Amino acid sequence: MPPVSLSLDRTTYREGDVPSYTVTGEPDKVLQWTSTPNGNLTSEVEATYSRSTNAAGVWTGTGPAWTTAQVGSWLTYVRVNGRLAQFAFTVTP
Known part of the structure; x- marks a missing residue:
């Protein structure tokens, strides 16, 4: 299985900015997203969208x-076929 990677277009955003995401991993596999703003879980726990x-x-x-x-401060995770990647970023006023 190839490694999984998650990247965003920057590490610091301001209110109103739109993030761009790139995920690489195994072909034709569902993405599962989990986010933890300020160390807290959101309702986004292994969400597939x-x-x-x-x-x-x-x-x-x-x-x-x-x-x-x-x-x-955010830590976002993506799981692709059981393999996990993460990316840390900040949203500022």
Whole structure:
């Protein structure tokens, strides 16, 4: 199995910025997302959002714009076929 990686287009965002994500891993596999803002779990625990890697093992996409309620330090995880990657970033006012 190839390694899994997760990257975002930057490590610091401001309110209103839209994040861009890239995941690489095994081809044609469902992505499972978990996020922990300020060390707290959200309702996003192994959420799939109907997203999968393509035949080349890549998924790219954007999320919604960051809001005031999301300001803080984040650690986001993605699981692809049981393998895990993470990315740390900050959302500022």
